Amino acid sequence: MLKVPDHQVAGHRAVGGQLGPLVDDSGRFYKPLQSEERGDTEVAFYKSFSSNTEIPAHIRQFFPVFYGTRTIEASDGSGPQPHLVMEDLVAGHVNPSVMDIKMGSRTWDPEASEKYIEKCLGKDRNSTSISLGFRISGLKVYQNNEAGFWQPDKKVVYSFNADGVRSALRKFVSSNLSLDPNADADCSYASTVYAHQGGILAQLLQLKEWFEVQTSYHFYSCSILFFYDRESALDGRAHPRVKLVDFAHVMDGCGVIDHNFLGGLCSLIKFIRDIVDEDNKCAKCDVKLGYEKTLKENGLCKSNTEAESSC
Amino acid sequence: MLKVPDHQVAGHRAVGGQLGPLVDDSGRFYKPLQSEERGDTEVAFYKSFSSNTEIPAHIRQFFPVFYGTRTIEASDGSGPQPHLVMEDLVAGHVNPSVMDIKMGSRTWDPEASEKYIEKCLGKDRNSTSISLGFRISGLKVYQNNEAGFWQPDKKVVYSFNADGVRSALRKFVSSNLSLDPNADADCSYASTVYAHQGGILAQLLQLKEWFEVQTSYHFYSCSILFFYDRESALDGRAHPRVKLVDFAHVMDGCGVIDHNFLGGLCSLIKFIRDIVDEDNKCAKCDVKLGYEKTLKENGLCKSNTEAESSC
Numbered sequence: 001m002l003k004v005p006d007h008q009v010a011g012h013r014a015v016g017g018q019l020g021p022l023v024d025d026s027g028r029f030y031k032p033l034q035s036e037e038r039g040d041t042e043v044a045f046y047k048s049f050s051s052n053t054e055i056p057a058h059i060r061q062f063f064p065v066f067y068g069t070r071t072i073e074a075s076d077g078s079g080p081q082p083h084l085v086m087e088d089l090v091a092g093h094v095n096p097s098v099m100d101i102k103m104g105s106r107t108w109d110p111e112a113s114e115k116y117i118e119k120c121l122g123k124d125r126n127s128t129s130i131s132l133g134f135r136i137s138g139l140k141v142y143q144n145n146e147a148g149f150w151q152p153d154k155k156v157v158y159s160f161n162a163d164g165v166r167s168a169l170r171k172f173v174s175s176n177l178s179l180d181p182n183a184d185a186d187c188s189y190a191s192t193v194y195a196h197q198g199g200i201l202a203q204l205l206q207l208k209e210w211f212e213v214q215t216s217y218h219f220y221s222c223s224i225l226f227f228y229d230r231e232s233a234l235d236g237r238a239h240p241r242v243k244l245v246d247f248a249h250v251m252d253g254c255g256v257i258d259h260n261f262l263g264g265l266c267s268l269i270k271f272i273r274d275i276v277d278e279d280n281k282c283a284k285c286d287v288k289l290g291y292e293k294t295l296k297e298n299g300l301c302k303s304n305t306e307a308e309s310s311c
Numbered sequence: 312m313l314k315v316p317d318h319q320v321a322g323h324r325a326v327g328g329q330l331g332p333l334v335d336d337s338g339r340f341y342k343p344l345q346s347e348e349r350g351d352t353e354v355a356f357y358k359s360f361s362s363n364t365e366i367p368a369h370i371r372q373f374f375p376v377f378y379g380t381r382t383i384e385a386s387d388g389s390g391p392q393p394h395l396v397m398e399d400l401v402a403g404h405v406n407p408s409v410m411d412i413k414m415g416s417r418t419w420d421p422e423a424s425e426k427y428i429e430k431c432l433g434k435d436r437n438s439t440s441i442s443l444g445f446r447i448s449g450l451k452v453y454q455n456n457e458a459g460f461w462q463p464d465k466k467v468v469y470s471f472n473a474d475g476v477r478s479a480l481r482k483f484v485s486s487n488l489s490l491d492p493n494a495d496a497d498c499s500y501a502s503t504v505y506a507h508q509g510g511i512l513a514q515l516l517q518l519k520e521w522f523e524v525q526t527s528y529h530f531y532s533c534s535i536l537f538f539y540d541r542e543s544a545l546d547g548r549a550h551p552r553v554k555l556v557d558f559a560h561v562m563d564g565c566g567v568i569d570h571n572f573l574g575g576l577c578s579l580i581k582f583i584r585d586i587v588d589e590d591n592k593c594a595k596c597d598v599k600l601g602y603e604k605t606l607k608e609n610g611l612c613k614s615n616t617e618a619e620s621s622c
Contacts, residue, residue: 105417105571110441130421133570162567212577256473257581259444260416263574266523270568 001025002072007090009138009151010100010223011246019074019081027091028067030083038248043069043084045217045247052216059210062203062244064089089243090227095149099139099172099226100245101268104260105130107221109251120221127158128165132271133264136160136168137223142230147178169271172226190279193228193240194272200226201276203242204269211262218258220249224268312336313383318401320449320462321411321534322557330385330392338402339378341394349559354380354395356528356558363527370521373514373555375400400554401538406460410450410483410537411556412579415571416441418532420562431532438469439476443582444575447471447479448534453541458489480582483537501590504539504551505583511537512587514553515580522573529569531560535579 002022012020012034022030033039046066049055065087071080090096107129108120127135135158140151150171160168167185171177173193174185194200204224228240313333323331323345333341344350357377360366376398382391401407418440419431438446446469451462461482471479478496482488484504485496505511515535539551 106441110436125421130417132567133574162565213581215581254473256443257578259574259578262577263444263570266573267568267570270524270526 002030005029005088005090007093007096007098007140007227009098009140010102010154011137019072019078019083022072022083023088023091027088029064029086029088030070030072031086033069033082033084034248039082039084041250042246042248045250046084046086049217054216056210058206062207062242064243064245089225089241089245093227093229095142095231096227096229097139097141097149097172099168100137101134101224101226102129102137102246103134103222103224103264103268104220105133105264106260107249109218109220109249111251128160128162129264132162132165133267134224136165139168139172141172141174141177143175143178150177166271166274170275173275187275187279189228189230189238190275192238195276195280196238196240199238200228200240200242201269201272203240204265204272207242207244208262208265208269211258211265213257215253215255215257218251218253218256219244219247219261220251222246222250222261224265313341316340316399316401318404318407318409318451318538320409320451321413321465322448330383330389330394333383333394334399334402338399340375340397340399341381341383342397344380344393344395345559350393350395352561353557353559356561357395357397360528365527367521369517373518373553375554375556400536400552400556404538404540406453406541407538408450408452408460408483408541410479411448412445412535412537413440413448413557414445414533414535414575414579415531416444416575417571418560420529420531420560422562439471439473440575443473443476444578445535447476450479450483452483452485452488454486454489461488477582477585481586484586498586498590500539500541500549501586503549506587506591507549507551510549511539511551511553512580512583514551515576515583518553518555519573519576519580522569522576524568526564526566526568529562529564529567530555530558530572531562533557533561533572535576 002024005021005023008021012032019032021032024030031042033043049063050066067085067087070083070085072083073080090098105124106120107124108117112120124130124135129135138154138157140149142149152168157168170185170187170190173187173189175188176183176186192199196202222244223246225243225245226240227243228238230238232238313335316332316334319332323343330343332343335341342353344354360374361377378396378398381394381396383394384391401409416435417431418435419428423431435441440446449462449465449468451460453460463479468479481496481498481501484498484500486499487494487497503510507513533555534557536554536556537551538554539549541549543549
């Protein structure tokens, strides 16, 4: 039984006779192959990556599992359409908070057509891609049963400047959005979602280490997904996840690191580290304790009396 | 007594009535202020950087010392011209081998004029800036007294692709250029110049650590200089140096890291690390020992019997 995914925050959807992505109830995600080589490029990447024995296991976990391709008949009778079949990343999550971040200050590869480069460069300059090395493509933040999700309109997200991005990354881990959307985000889940051992910051640092040496792929226009369950965040078991998606423009790295993705990744890490540091002040003297301290104290610096007692 | 510098490999020079850079015999370098705000931007950067108390001492050493500005009368009578006065980096070096590397896949800042952006983007796409995140702007490699310097023409340097860059970085630390310029570069100084403790790789890694957190400046179109004395390299005292120069397009970082410079820096580090790793194979089994091993063994892995005895 195929249905439209509940938690997609960016990317292609069903329009007119064109099928959008679908999910089944066994945890698989069906993505229609994109037109103009892009679908073929994405399938080729998944095949290459799946069989690449040089990918360390702790890096492989950042990528969706690939299950091949499948032809699906559209219900409107427009004929069979090829789909890429992969892991449904948010399967089993009831109300996941999700953020989609398109990586790189440049979303075009050097071999693309002039027309495509011009189009991408325009988008990169009109968003934060050029200035920050990444842009938020979409997000939804679960608040509670009454208020549901905070999910700003695509146009609002697209118009974010650096402050807008900073604010969205703070709201993604805050509990006070539903009362007053203009209130200062309280970042009450920053320690469990971002700073915790195995949290988003730790996962991004693992990815960064790999991007510093991997020269197999250049991930143009690829996204990083963040997601976590707020209900579990309340009792410290948020299990936040970082995943890479959208490989329709992945190119052969030809022995050179992906400095475009890596630069954006370092910038994103700095944004999140700033939130963690801000959140992680000593309760006595207001001095920032820093991320390393947070990790050392198992992500719970505020309650750590040893750290505070040194003030 | 002012004279034309001997070891400049890139950048502006004297043309027509326009003064080029000059040096004196007390170790100072006089750079004519560039036109169209660029001169003012560079002076403003040096003033800001000199008085910025947040710059750690080990980072300050990567920048030329700034001595203010001075007006110098051109000998051709074209009138007084303002100059920036800074440390002559290669003062005291008799035959320095020098490489100038323009950093960043993007040499334009987002606030520049459309015309300037178009010009820079064209140069970035026609060089390795886009593909590698940096491009070599010039180099000279001292061979010996008879052969003098190997200094490829500007046009040759400008046309380097990734292989050309790799080859130039190898030749920069090789001793067999004078016999046959097409021979495989022997990289016989790679361990003393690149891999040694305090060598170029270690200095680049220090810089990288700073660029991962500094949000004060964005260094568009800035260069990294490498230089060392070959004669001293022969007995292991090469004292290779890494310096940043050319700040005519430095912008306020506005709280965001310089992901453009950092991405290129990571890419450059990978190129040099590859040369070090290649050079640093176990003499018994040909297995690459890696840079960490090199550093651990004080840059002399090949002769280290302990490392080899484990094969």
